[in-house]
Amino acid sequence: MGRERLMWAGMTTGKDDRALRRRLARRLIAVQEEQRLRLSRELHDDLGQMLASVALELHNVRAGTEGMDGRLERAAMLVDRLSAKVHDAAWNLRPADLDRLGLRASVEDLATMLCSQLGIPCEMDLEALSNPLPAETALTLYRVAQEALTNIGKHAQPSRISVTAHIQDDRMRLTIEDDGRGFDGRAELGPGHLGLAGMRERLALVGGELTVETATMKGTTVYADVPLAH
Structure with missing residues (x-):
């Protein structure tokens, strides 16, 4: 006993x-x-x-x-x-749009600005982000999008970018994809990829998770999944 x-x-x-x-x-x-x-x-x-x-x-x-x-x-x-x-x-x-216009407009602005700077097309389907989310979850998804798109701008050298959001069952998935340089996902991440750890930690705090699919010279896809009821 x-x-x-x-x-x-x-x-x-x-x-x-x-x-x-x-x-x-x-x-x-x-x-x-x-x-x-x-x-x-x-x-x-x-x-x-x-x-x-x-x-x-x-x-x-x-x-x-x-x-x-x-x-x-x-x-x-x-x-x-x-x-x-x-x-x-x-x-x-602290983007004013996140408080004033909402998550969808803020993420659209991020993607539009990057694609304009790089001179490449950007495919977007972010209607799902118009759904109301807890403030902490919305801020987390914004920061993930910001970090992922910043990484693309710094490292990927892509010819196109895709940013989409979809709801399946009781979860929201934000997907950010590029066809750029990618990296070896099996290798130990260096200083240039420390942002991935931050994204993963932020998502965990709202019950979400981060998945990254990548390969050298084959682009990178970042999936951010969060529960709709947390």
Whole structure:
């Protein structure tokens, strides 16, 4: 009897430890997102406004000055570029569309922006993302899409990208596919693929899972599955 109680106590402690780790991981992600939101607002509202004012002044001075036209034009161009980078950084930290327009529009924007930058076609079927999801699940799927598409832009060199979402039974599946370089899925992942671990951990916290199918020079497909009722 004493041994049975000891074994049961050990099992309970193990479950408690896992539950505690999950709670701590959830809290860590929540804190990170709060920090992202605050920094995003500061970048967009404060720094972005100041850059816009400087750019306006430079454009006004350039319009009324002959001798300094060339230098002012270059300065204005640099400020415009910096302003665009600040906007992109704020958008990536916490996209306004996710709160204002929803998950579908946000993921569509991510895919459209990448395909426009790469000059390649993008196939999208994201109607399923119009369905209401818990805020944590929606944010998780957005971050997975963001990470997967960022990886494609950095490493894949694809000629096309496909982003789809479908509901089967009580689960939502987000699929992001490219026909690019791929990688050896059997090899130990290096620093360039650390994002996969982050995606997997985020999905696990909402009861989801990540599946990656890839092979060298044969493209990569990322599946993110989440329960609709969590």
